[in-house]
Amino acid sequence: MNSQSPTYAAVLLDVPIAAAFDYRIPADQEGRLAAGDWVVVPWARQQRVGIVVELRGRPAIDAARVREIIGPMPGAPRLDTAWLSLGAFAAGYYHCQPGELLIPAIPKRLRRPPPGGEPKRRTRPRDDFGDARRRFESLQKGLRATAEPGPPVTDDQRAALAALASGRGYHCSLLNGITGSGKTEVYLNWLSDVLSADPHVQVLLLVPEIALTPHLAGRVQARLNQPCAILHSAMRETDRAAHWLAAAEGRARVVIGTRLAVLAPMPRLAAIVVDEEHDTSFKQQEHPHYSARDLAIARAHAADIPIVLGSATPSLESWHAAGRGRYSLLRMTHRATGAALPEIRIVPLRESGAAPGQPRGTPEGFTDEAFAAMQETLAEGAQTLVFLNRRGFAPVLSCGHCGWLSQCDDCSAYRVLHRRARGNARNRFMLICHHCASTSAVPERCPNCGDPDLIALGRGTQRIEELLAQALPQVRIARLDRDVARRVGATESVFERLHGGEIDIIVGTQMLAKGHDVRRLALVVVLDADGALFSSDFRGPERLFAMLTQVAGRAGRHDGRGRVFVQTRFASHPVFGALLAHDYPSFANRLLDERREASLPPFTHHAILRAQSAELGEALGFLTEARRGAQTLLETPTPASNPAGTPILYYPVPMPLARIAGVSRAQLLVESPSRPALHAFLRAWRARLDTDAGRVRWQLEVDPIEI
Numbered sequence: 274m275n276s277q278s279p280t281y282a283a284v285l286l287d288v289p290i291a292a293a294f295d296y297r298i299p300a301d302q303e304g305r306l307a308a309g310d311w312v313v314v315p316w317a318r319q320q321r322v323g324i325v326v327e328l329r330g331r332p333a334i335d336a337a338r339v340r341e342i343i344g345p346m347p348g349a350p351r352l353d354t355a356w357l358s359l360g361a362f363a364a365g366y367y368h369c370q371p372g373e374l375l376i377p378a379i380p381k382r383l384r385r386p387p388p389g390g391e392p393k394r395r396t397r398p399r400d401d402f403g404d405a406r407r408r409f410e411s412l413q414k415g416l417r418a419t420a421e422p423g424p425p426v427t428d429d430q431r432a433a434l435a436a437l438a439s440g441r442g443y444h445c446s447l448l449n450g451i452t453g454s455g456k457t458e459v460y461l462n463w464l465s466d467v468l469s470a471d472p473h474v475q476v477l478l479l480v481p482e483i484a485l486t487p488h489l490a491g492r493v494q495a496r497l498n499q500p501c502a503i504l505h506s507a508m509r510e511t512d513r514a515a516h517w518l519a520a521a522e523g524r525a526r527v528v529i530g531t532r533l534a535v536l537a538p539m540p541r542l543a544a545i546v547v548d549e550e551h552d553t554s555f556k557q558q559e560h561p562h563y564s565a566r567d568l569a570i571a572r573a574h575a576a577d578i579p580i581v582l583g584s585a586t587p588s589l590e591s592w593h594a595a596g597r598g599r600y601s602l603l604r605m606t607h608r609a610t611g612a613a614l615p616e617i618r619i620v621p622l623r624e625s626g627a628a629p630g631q632p633r634g635t636p637e638g639f640t641d642e643a644f645a646a647m648q649e650t651l652a653e654g655a656q657t658l659v660f661l662n663r664r665g666f667a668p669v670l671s672c673g674h675c676g677w678l679s680q681c682d683d684c685s686a687y688r689v690l691h692r693r694a695r696g697n698a699r700n701r702f703m704l705i706c707h708h709c710a711s712t713s714a715v716p717e718r719c720p721n722c723g724d725p726d727l728i729a730l731g732r733g734t735q736r737i738e739e740l741l742a743q744a745l746p747q748v749r750i751a752r753l754d755r756d757v758a759r760r761v762g763a764t765e766s767v768f769e770r771l772h773g774g775e776i777d778i779i780v781g782t783q784m785l786a787k788g789h790d791v792r793r794l795a796l797v798v799v800l801d802a803d804g805a806l807f808s809s810d811f812r813g814p815e816r817l818f819a820m821l822t823q824v825a826g827r828a829g830r831h832d833g834r835g836r837v838f839v840q841t842r843f844a845s846h847p848v849f850g851a852l853l854a855h856d857y858p859s860f861a862n863r864l865l866d867e868r869r870e871a872s873l874p875p876f877t878h879h880a881i882l883r884a885q886s887a888e889l890g891e892a893l894g895f896l897t898e899a900r901r902g903a904q905t906l907l908e909t910p911t912p913a914s915n916p917a918g919t920p921i922l923y924y925p926v927p928m929p930l931a932r933i934a935g936v937s938r939a940q941l942l943v944e945s946p947s948r949p950a951l952h953a954f955l956r957a958w959r960a961r962l963d964t965d966a967g968r969v970r971w972q973l974e975v976d977p978i979e980i
């Protein structure tokens with residue numbers, strides 16, 4: 274045996290307490306194990322599967338306490354070290370452990386410790402890795418002799434592709450193309466060129482949600498005609514294992530996936546696309562709070578490869594980076610099909626107090642203008658999308674006598690009135706809290722005063738569907754929201770009927786806003802755009818503009834001119850002016866000016882410390898204490914301290930939704946004009962937080978997108 278070889282391995286595990294854990298290498302593995310290898314290790318009285326990050330001559334802890342690796346994971350491939358570096362980078366940036374990011378991204382099926390104790394003593398091996406490889410093989414049978422050709426590119430697309438072709442090495446391009454400009458064709462042509470230039474390389478396409486764009490994967494596969502792995506959280510475990518392993522072993526040349534796909538090992542990664550880069554689903558809303566878009570950029574940078582971010586309404590962060598020349602800006606301003614952009618009308622909404630008795634047959638919630646447009650559209654045999662970002666029947670139930678409201682017992686929110694999927698006349702409805710999922714029966718009388726006169730206030734998608742069905746009995750109406758989507762196959766079926774022209778009016782939430790290209794959809798009615806207008810979050814207008822642009826972009830993509838009616842009580846709000854003009858750049862530039870004035874991101878950088886406890890006072894108390902500790906830290910000068918970048922600590926406040934499922938939540942915002950200063954501070958601060966949390970649970974989020 275080589276006496277030089279290290280006898281310890283630092284192993285990555287999904288445990289928050291340390292970056293890696295030291296284990297002794299068994300004699301029969303010395304000189305064989307390397308970084309990227311999978312090992313089975315003892316953890317308390319269990320076994321866990323981890324990844325070796327580093328070999329060491331001596332352990333970081335007392336050698337007597339170091340336990341021995343049980344054995345290598347049978348059948349597992351050595352993972353590439355760039356993947357380990359990605360984990361290390363992300364952990365440093367998001368102030369978590371690399372194992373908390375990387376290990377959960379490995380499919381569960383591939384990180385089951387082998388049965389029967391020690392792997393080397395097993396008799397009949399379970400072969401998870403072999404199964405996964407065979408499964409991917411069989412899924413790739415659909416590949417054809419040649420790739421399906423695409424349409425001839427438009428001038429806009431040609432110009433974008435020419436700009437992309439000229440780049441070598443790391444380069445970030447922001448593709449800002451209006452809805453329908455054919456961004457997907459640009460991605461496909463570019464990726465296809467990258468794949469044909471070198472028969473070994475892999476490419477990664479990140480998308481916000483695969484379930485909502487079921488055609489995308491098929492289209493990409495047909496056009497690129499290469500083994501293609503798909504990764505998202507709603508897959509069956511066996512499929513996920515098959516696809517992930519193909520990505521990790523370089524057998525999948527194309528990986529299409531949602532946020533978690535950015536954490537897939539891809540040893541020969543050569544190009545990345547992030548579609549709809551502004552979409553908030555790229556940010557994980559739980560610990561560890563990473564941004565897949567930002568990690569994709571970091572990954573491209575580390576691998577020295579090009580990346581394209583695409584959107585009709587880029588995030589202000591990306592728009593700003595493009596403005597400063599950090600990204601190159603590629604714009605596409607014409608629709609690829611030659612269709613014109615939809616004509617947008619802002620329709621003032623007057624809330625009529627009395628619901629019943631609509632004189633001209635216009636259903637509640639619709640203006641006469643919008644309803645007349647729907648009838649014209651129906652007469653032309655075209656389709657209408659009615660957009661309302663509120664599922665259920667009515668957002669709250671109230672007592673007409675005493676003002677009682679259907680408050681959730683455990684949340685600072687109302688329980689929402691829902692029509693039951695199967696209910697009889699007596700119990701057609703129930704109350705559901707959208708935050709903790711608790712349900713209750715609809716009371717027959719007011720629980721407070723006993724009055725029988727309970728009123729459903731406001732309207733959700735179920736009620737709109739019902740009102741339309743009453744007003745337009747001959748018309749084929751369908752609904753799509755998360756309640757419908759819960760039924761297996763329901764989303765696919767709705768989209769199939771919609772694309773097949775079997776639906777005249779589709780009512781739905783933002784599930785309908787994204788990426789769909791429905792040929793005969795001519796009219797979009799946005800019932801109530803106001804929810805997001807006066808949001809407490811400074812990103813409210815940016816979000817609303819992006820959402821309205823997306824949903825408006827569904828209208829008239831092919832034949833004739835699309836029309837969009839946006840109903841609002843605040844028709845003179847500047848966000849609507851920009852929408853009418855289809856002018857994202859001036860809107861974004863104006864918002865950036867406001868952000869600069871107010872020292873908000875992207876001109877400063879944020880982190881949020883959130884605390885949860887049974888009592889709000891406890892959570893706030895913890896944050897107050899944490900703030901005091903932070904002030905002490907900031908007062909202690911260090912060689913690295915930079916007065917210009919000194920973080921500002923805001924006061925702790927209850928979160929906008931202060932209580933969920935009986936847990937109170939509070940937050941403290943930290944802001945700094947300097948990223949390095951912010952991170953240096955967070956590193957020091959985080960170390961102190963661990964020690965005095967008591968009963969409070971806390972989380973640190975870097976670059977929060979919701980405040």
Ligand code: ADP
Binds near residue numbers: 424430454458
């Ligand atoms: P975006 O993602 O920019 O909104 P898509 O990529 O969905 O746009 O393209 C919009 C529509 O235009 C699709 O129906 C697509 O098939 C079509 N399309 C894209 N490029 C071309 C082209 N070069 N010639 C003809 N049709 C095109």
Ligand code: ZN
Binds near residue numbers: 674722723724
């Ligand atoms: Zn009452």
Ligand code: ZN
Binds near residue numbers: 709
């Ligand atoms: Zn609740």
